[in-house]
Amino acid sequence: MIPGEPLWRFPRFFGEYMKITILCVGKFKEKYWADAAAEYTKRLSRYCSLRIVEVPDEATPENASEKLEMQIREKEGDRLLAWLERNAPDPSALVVALAIKGKTMDSVKFAGTVADDMSRGISHIVFVIGGSLGLSDGVLKRAQKKLSFSEFTFPHQLMRVILLEQVYRAFRIINRQPYHK
Numbered sequence: 001m002i003p004g005e006p007l008w009r010f011p012r013f014f015g016e017y018m019k020i021t022i023l024c025v026g027k028f029k030e031k032y033w034a035d036a037a038a039e040y041t042k043r044l045s046r047y048c049s050l051r052i053v054e055v056p057d058e059a060t061p062e063n064a065s066e067k068l069e070m071q072i073r074e075k076e077g078d079r080l081l082a083w084l085e086r087n088a089p090d091p092s093a094l095v096v097a098l099a100i101k102g103k104t105m106d107s108v109k110f111a112g113t114v115a116d117d118m119s120r121g122i123s124h125i126v127f128v129i130g131g132s133l134g135l136s137d138g139v140l141k142r143a144q145k146k147l148s149f150s151e152f153t154f155p156h157q158l159m160r161v162i163l164l165e166q167v168y169r170a171f172r173i174i175n176r177q178p179y180h181k
Contacts, residue, residue, distance in 0.1 A: 017047070017048050017049040018047070018049070018118060018124075018125070019051070019123060020050050020051070020124075020167060021050075021053060021124065021125070022050075022051070022052045022126075022129065022163060023053045023080060023083060024054055024129040024130075024156065025055055025056075025057045025079075025080070025130055025131035026054060026055075026057035026131055026132075026157070027057075033157045033160070033161055036164075037161055037164055040161070040168050044164065044168050044171065047168075047171035047175070048167075053083060055079035055080055057076060058072040058075050058076055058131070060131075060132060060133060069133050072131075073130070073134060073136045076130065076131050077130075077135060077137075077139045078138075080128060080135075080136075081138055084126065084128075087126075088124065088126050092121060092123045092124055093123075093124040093125075094126065094145065095126045095128060095142060095144055096125060096143060096147050097128045097135055097140055097146050098128065098129050098146075098149070098159060098163065099135060099140060099143075099146045099147070099148060100134070100151065101148065102146030102147040102148035103145070103146060104149070104150070110147075111171075111173035111174050114170045114171075114174065127167075129163065130156060132156055149163075149166070
């Protein structure tokens with residue numbers, strides 16, 4: 001994004017809402033996470049077409065070996081990749097993996113990145129959140145971008161809420177609407 005360049009003034013892009021999919025492993029286990037996600041889902045409905053897709057997670061024993069953890073990541077990764085193959089095969093879909101070693105940015109830069117993606121003809125962004133053990137190598141290779149919100153590790157259920165909030169904040173920034181700092 002070029003400084004001083006006008007930002008998108010309307011939530012619609014070429015007559016249709018931008019599609020945002022959050023593809024994640026597992027369901028919410030606590031009601032408060034589901035309630036928070038529902039609130040941001042409601043707020044986002046005026047800016048984009050949002051879809052949240054949950055693939056089943058694998059039970060992870062407390063003292064799982066590295067080999068077992070890798071097998072679990074692969075099983076969950078296979079489910080994510082199968083969904084991507086069926087639902088995001090075309091070039092107008094951008095796959096963004098949330099990964100600790102991804103690129104970090106502030107909220108304004110993130111909004112600029114989303115606006116830039118829209119201006120390049122991206123009509124569908126799929127954010128992928130792994131399970132408690134993270135993402136498989138296959139999913140990380142499939143993603144065109146890798147994004148990190150922090151060097152901290154967050155529970156994957158909380159990460160979904162944080163992502164929804166940041167996507168909402170990005171659309172508010174893109175549309176030059178106030179949002180608390």
